[in-house]
Amino acid sequence: MSTLTARLSSRRTRTGSVDKVVLVFGTVCGFLILMAVFGPLLAPHPPSQTDILATSQGPSGQHLLGTDSLGRDILSRLLAGARLSFLGPGIIVVVSATAGTALAIAAAWHGGWLDRGLNRVLNVMFAVPGILVAVLAAAVFGAGFWAPVLALSLVYIPYVARVVRSAAVRERRMPYVEACELAGLSAWRICTRHILRNVFPIVMAQATIGFGSALMDFGATSFLGLGVQPPSAEWGLMVSDGRSELLDGALQQSLSAGALIVLTVVSFNIVGERLSSRIGASG
């Protein structure tokens, strides 16, 4: 993320002004990623340590955000929960972007039946809502971390493939590709060394926007009890855990986990959209 931000701002500098919005939200993204990597180490209390004597407490010096109904420190759970909350969408985005890009470039290069066939399959895939696929995957493979990750990795492929395909088709028609072909370069080499490299910024922009959506969908499956299972800490699960406390007026757990989700999605969306309008990607 930070390299992307850097590249983006340096490009801006060349044209005169630094894109402050990208700088700010890119930094937020950077901090959130650091939190996901080092969060468990920063947690002041063990995230799963229950304390019967200190349940559902408000914020205090010892527990900065209070405790949940089992007496676990909410701040520690938020910090530790960042890891699973980011790991799920991270895998989803990497898998779907890799598969989507590979399919898109293959379709754009080969054209003909491969392109038409892929288009048809993608259209069928668009017809099935992501959350439904995640729920069905949990039914088939059992609830847990992997069922929604697997399902959503599949569901997000068409969103990447569609945008990358149209970009790859444009590249395919460029004179440099013809020059490479005439020079006797293999199709594999042209696709990986030249076309992939040129569509890569678009893939990154799509992946950044997709990360936000994936985080919401992944959190939703945990919220429904079909994703990450208790006692693990994950933000969607924490929103759900905090629901019984809401009725007693203890809002910290649900709302702080919810706020982190919204902050993450807003930041990644803004950076992704700026990135994508900068490089002029269109569907």
Place this chain on the structure above:
Amino acid sequence: MSVSPPDAAAGPSRGRRAASPVRLLAGAVGTVLAASFVIFSSLSVAPGDPVSQILGQKATDAQRAAMRTQLGLDDPLLVRYWHWLTGVVHGDFGTSLTYRQSVSGLLGPRILTTLALVVMSAVIILLVGVALGAFGGTSQRWRPVVNGVVGFGVAIPGFVAASVLISIFAVKLGWFPTYGAGSGFVDRIWHLTLPAVALSLGWTAYVAQMTAAAVKEEASREHVMTATGRGLPRQLVFRRHIMRNASIPVLTASGLTVAGLVAGSVVIESAFAVDGIGSLLIKSVSNKDYSVVTAISLLIVIVFVLVTTVIDFAQAALDPRLRDGGKV
């Protein structure tokens, strides 16, 4: 799609060729059939033993074998799929193992609840989303504000919105009930208000985004400048020249929204314990009640495909260039 609104480039591909009704319809039926087979076959390998669920643990092997034959569990997958499909065509979705009741009887009243929720959300989305978008697209001064609000709105997942709304309007202020769907018309609307707001929030922002972009683009086109230059009243220019052209992308976004609402209701109904088909789907997954899971999944896919097909038809009707098969 997911609970999250898709980005601008997402959604089923809007055909650039002329939309032939027969082709569209065949495509829709094909998609539903393909999806139904995938759903049926994947759930058939899901864990769980319907025979033990029906007979209990104490049944003899002979009883078990008889029940397996009766349920057709030993038949090949394609045979079972064919039986199920012919049943579905005749309105028979099988029997729920948990509720010991026909699935269609179980779904009937719950579909009405979900429908009420989806309709209320759709009304909110269309009214607020289109108005906000048109405002943001035309007013130079307010555009950044609208963009900010909308950008924030699309990033709020339904389940987070649900928690926020419950804590403010149900717990702190006590204006609305926390859980349940209510009975009777007024009571039902009162119960479904918070769920409908939670469900519509992200999509309202999405429709507003699409509308603002479409209005802004149309407003800068030559025919609008000409109309303004001829001294036509602003209202008239807005209605006849901007909104009419902007209505096509707005319609597309709205259609995708309605399709997404049905899937989104799965999360929202669970969050507010509304007894619709969405929360039933989640309960049935936990209960391993797969005939119910299959039926609801199929319903959601059918609604999704139906709506996207209707959008394709409507686009052709609104845009003569698509209807006549010309280039866009």
